[in-house]
Each structure stands twice: as structure tokens, then as C-alpha cells.
Amino acid sequence: MTVTEQGLLERDKDTMTLNMGPQHPSTHGVFRVVLEMDGEVVLSAVPEIGYLHTGIEKSSENKRYVHVIPMTDRLDYLNPPGNNLAFCLTTEKLLQVEIPGRAQYIRVIMCELTRIASHLLWLGTHALDIGAMTVFLYAWREREMILDLNEMISGVRMMTSFIRIGGVAKDATPEWIQGTRKFIDYFPEKIDEYESLLTKNPIWMDRTQEVGVFSKEQALDWSFSGPCLRASGVDFDFRKKRPYSGYENFRFEVPVGKNGDIYDRYRCRIQEMRESREIIKQALDALPDDGYKIPDNKISLPPRNTLKTSMEALIHHFKLVSEGIKVPAGETYVPTEGPRGEVGFYIVSDGSNVPYRVKLRAPSFMASPGMCHMMTGHFIADVVGIIGSVDIVMGEVDR
Amino acid sequence: MTAEEIVEKIKSSMGEDVQSAEVNLGDAVVHLAPESLPKVAEFLKSDPDLAFDYLSDIRGVDYLNMEREPRFEAVYELHSMEKNQSVRIRVGIGEENPSVPTVTHLWSSAVYPEREIFDMFGINIEGLEDKRRLIMPETWEGHPLRKDYPLVWEDIAFTHNRDFKKELVKESPAKR
Numbered sequence A: 001m002t003v004t005e006q007g008l009l010e011r012d013k014d015t016m017t018l019n020m021g022p023q024h025p026s027t028h029g030v031f032r033v034v035l036e037m038d039g040e041v042v043l044s045a046v047p048e049i050g051y052l053h054t055g056i057e058k059s060s061e062n063k064r065y066v067h068v069i070p071m072t073d074r075l076d077y078l079n080p081p082g083n084n085l086a087f088c089l090t091t092e093k094l095l096q097v098e099i100p101g102r103a104q105y106i107r108v109i110m111c112e113l114t115r116i117a118s119h120l121l122w123l124g125t126h127a128l129d130i131g132a133m134t135v136f137l138y139a140w141r142e143r144e145m146i147l148d149l150n151e152m153i154s155g156v157r158m159m160t161s162f163i164r165i166g167g168v169a170k171d172a173t174p175e176w177i178q179g180t181r182k183f184i185d186y187f188p189e190k191i192d193e194y195e196s197l198l199t200k201n202p203i204w205m206d207r208t209q210e211v212g213v214f215s216k217e218q219a220l221d222w223s224f225s226g227p228c229l230r231a232s233g234v235d236f237d238f239r240k241k242r243p244y245s246g247y248e249n250f251r252f253e254v255p256v257g258k259n260g261d262i263y264d265r266y267r268c269r270i271q272e273m274r275e276s277r278e279i280i281k282q283a284l285d286a287l288p289d290d291g292y293k294i295p296d297n298k299i300s301l302p303p304r305n306t307l308k309t310s311m312e313a314l315i316h317h318f319k320l321v322s323e324g325i326k327v328p329a330g331e332t333y334v335p336t337e338g339p340r341g342e343v344g345f346y347i348v349s350d351g352s353n354v355p356y357r358v359k360l361r362a363p364s365f366m367a368s369p370g371m372c373h374m375m376t377g378h379f380i381a382d383v384v385g386i387i388g389s390v391d392i393v394m395g396e397v398d399r
Numbered sequence B: 001m002t003a004e005e006i007v008e009k010i011k012s013s014m015g016e017d018v019q020s021a022e023v024n025l026g027d028a029v030v031h032l033a034p035e036s037l038p039k040v041a042e043f044l045k046s047d048p049d050l051a052f053d054y055l056s057d058i059r060g061v062d063y064l065n066m067e068r069e070p071r072f073e074a075v076y077e078l079h080s081m082e083k084n085q086s087v088r089i090r091v092g093i094g095e096e097n098p099s100v101p102t103v104t105h106l107w108s109s110a111v112y113p114e115r116e117i118f119d120m121f122g123i124n125i126e127g128l129e130d131k132r133r134l135i136m137p138e139t140w141e142g143h144p145l146r147k148d149y150p151l152v153w154e155d156i157a158f159t160h161n162r163d164f165k166k167e168l169v170k171e172s173p174a175k176r
Helices: A056-060 A065-073 A080-095 A101-130 A134-154 A174-198 A202-208 A216-221 A227-231 A262-285 A311-323 A363-375 A380-390 A394-398 B003-017 B034-046 B108-121
Strands: A016-020 A032-038 A041-048 A330-333 A336-338 A341-349 A357-361 B018-024 B027-032 B054-062 B072-080 B085-093 B099-101 B124-126
Touching (some): A041 A380, A056 A065, A056 A357, A065 A080, A080 A101, A080 A330, A080 A341, A101 A174, A174 A262, A216 A227, A216 A363, A227 A262, A227 A341, A262 A380, A330 B018, A341 B054, A357 B054, A363 A380, A363 B108, B003 B027, B003 B085, B054 B108, B108 B124
Parallel strands (some): B027 B085
Antiparallel strands (some): A032 A041, A341 A357, B054 B072
16 A cells, blocks of 8 residues: 555555454464455465464473473463373373373373363354354353363363373362263253254354365365364374373264365364263273372372381482483374374483473464465455364464 | 384385384384485375375474484474374484475475474575564574573673673583
């Protein structure tokens, strides 16, 4: 645009450049995209990221393994136990240790509860973006219950840091188990309630069907993962294909879509919430009783009451608190299935108590260029729908 | 295919282009020189038995403190969705004018991690159109994830200290 002599604005090209974000309520954080518009149609969308860069990867190289865990919560802040789990699994693979069944099951229950909470947040905000306000209020109501359960077991509502190297921080209390049971009995009819508001809603269908379509090939090419990949017809779930943390013991379906549009991503996530509920139910029913952490005192702290009677326990406690866990030299990666897709930490260890290099494989980070590619040719009103349907979290995009 | 079979297959098909290949903690790992990356990557994607159609991630590593040659490494994690198998390609990159060829023509999603490697490690990506920094601001100096880039560095306007930058702690105080 140029200013004429009369002080009027004059367009110097036929297209218009429109800046969206970083302070836009529908970009789910500080995502910024520069849109080249021809009237209402998006010609190109150029993403700009980095507004939430916290340097967590650099900080991790200067912290002990145990101290990295609370920072992983802040990466994908809607999936803290999932990030803890990914980090701990990778460290445990380097340490070559087996985790007791009870610890594995508590981890699974926490991760699946958080998956439901994350999908509820996604459902509420995504529907709000497109214009269905009521769902937001209902979704928040149930999410609050999950956060209360988190507080019950770990003392913190969101950034739980509950999963530790060698197990979990504390044993599951009977109150928490009871509370979780109550929640999973209460929850299924609430999913039906959300569906009754959206699934057959003509406005919702009109806004989401055949919008933001990504074919199977495109989804693979642009490294989509999790529900976005499955909505495009790729049947791939790490919980099923490469079970970790005891997922091989549970029966559950992996919902797969057909068309790869916003509506299919919505259906996949709704179905995933039902399956997560199934997994939690099975894990609670079959919760083993073999300890919530490994007995190896070189990795997990000895019980507090033994410190006054056992010299060895005191030494282990002192060494573990003052020095931390020494992880054998090597490099490895364990992929896990988070609410947004493949989450995993690539850890390089030099044999000391501090990781040499930590790199998060963030599903939102890998999907964001593909998401902007998806926007081209759509109306501007569909841009918020596409951003919402891919479900990006800026904490893990910028790290 | 198991990890051993993948390693054997890559070794026998690519011959000279692969420096070494091994199974590390159950994962197939291949070591390459930067020049052979496009050829090997093309083979890994197109071979019907391997069919690595999915790029999971690309990471940079700076091995300065480990005193290893070459200094940098770009690590590519590939999955095959159809065959449910994975491979890790480790490309060693020398300290002088570090550069690695792009793989965006094979996997479009490589554009972000490649730009991130340039931003964070200063590894030049040959053939990548978009050479801007990804995460750090355009005007930023240095490459933050290099090991010789200190964790805390503030330029101060005035100081009585002599040449304080040289005395910066090289090793983290947490490490003993």
C-alpha cells in the first residue's frame, strides 16, 4: 500500500497481505501466519514461529536428568505426563532397566486421562473458533474433573512431573483410584452429549466437511502424526504398533478416518476419548501390586523410613540427591503416542549425570508447515478451522 | 524386517556409500558422509522392502566436548508406516564450513527441522530455498545450541573486569 498526495491509501497490487497472529485468539497461542489474499481466498500462507522460544533444550544440557523432567512438562503443556513418560522411557532405555507393572499402569492411566483432557481442551476451543460456544463450557467442566484428579495424585493440576525415572513419584492412593473410576463411569454419556451438539449439526458439518482435506500421501509427506494422520486413512498408532509401558495388555481400537478433512479429525479425536476411557478402565481393573518404582537405589530414592536405620540407604540417598543418576554413554530415541501424535526425546549421553543433548520430536512442530500448506486455496474463514483441527501447541513448536 | 535385516540390506545395497551400520539398543543406525545422503535417502524411500515414507525428525548434535571427529552430526529418524519399522541415519559433518544436502525433495516436512539446524547449529543446508532463521530472531548472532555458545551471555555496557568473556565457565556447575 502507498499513501497518495491526498493522504489516501492506494493498493499497489491485486492481492492483499494479511497478518494473523501472534496475538490472535484462534491461533492457539503465539502462532503467526502471513496470508497472501486474493479477495477471500488464501493464495499462500507463510508461518512464523519462535515467539515462545524458551531454550529448554539448551537448558537441559546443563541440568541433571531428574531436573529435566519438570521442564518437559512445559513443552507440550497440555500433555505433561506424556512428555514425562517419553523422557523417562528414553532414559530408562539407556539405563537398561525394567519398570514394575504397577508403575507402568499408573503411568498409562495418567497419560490417558491427560489425553482426554487435551482432547477436551481441543474440542472446546476448536468448536469455539468455528462458532459453537456451548461445547466449550461442557468440555471445560469435564476437563476440570481430570485436573482435580491430577491434583489428588500429584498435588499439581497441570504440570504434574509425576512420572520419574524408574517409576512414578508416589503410589496411587485408593481415593485417586476411586475418583478415577467415578470419572470414567460418568464420562461416556458426556461424550454423547458433545456429539449430540456437533456431529449431526448442519452448520458444523458445513464448516468442517471437505474443508482442509489432506490425502494419505500428503499427510505422510508433511509428517502429520497422531489423529491428523489417522484421519487421512493411515492406520498407525505407536501404542498399538510398538507398544511401550504395558500398552500391549489393553484391548482398544484405533479410530481411522477416510477423507482427511476437519470433520474426520474431529471424529477421530472423539472416538479416541472413548478408547482412552476403555484403556483406563482396563488398567484400573488389572492394576498390579508390585511397587510403584524400581527397587534399584542407584536410580530411585530408598524409602524415607529406612534412612534412620540403614547406612546403605543413607549413602544411596545422599549420592542420588547430590550427584544424580549416571546414565551410560550412548544415544537413543523412543517414540510414544501423545494426544497430538508422535512424541519422543532423542537423548545423547556422555556417561555423566547431565544429558549431553536432548531433542524433542514435537508433533505440532513437524505438522505446522503442512498445516499452512493445507490453507492455500481455502477461504479465510476456514483458516481458523484448519489451525484448530491440527491442534498445535506452541510450547512444543518453539521449545 | 528386524533391525538386523534392515542394517544388512542397507549395507549390501549401498556398499561404499555407507560408512558403517549397526544395531544400537535395538534400533538400526546408519553412518554416512554428507555427500552420500541424497543417494541413500532416495534408496531408503523408494526400496519396496524398506519403504521409509515418513520423516519423523532431524536433529543436530554438536560433539565438541566429546572430542570426536567430525564435530557435528545431523541425525535423521525415518519410519515406514506400512512396514512398521524405523532407521536412524547419522550424518557426520566437519567443523569447516559445515553443510549437508537437503532432503526436502523426498519429504516436504524436512523444511522446518532443516531450517532449525541451520538456526541452532549453523549447519548450512545445500539446496534449501528458505535460508532464514526459524526460531531465533533474524538479527541474532551465533548459533545457540553449539557447545561453545555459553548458556548465559549478557553483553554489558561497562565493566572493570578484564576480558571476562574468556573466563566464562565452560562446564556446567551441575556436572561433577
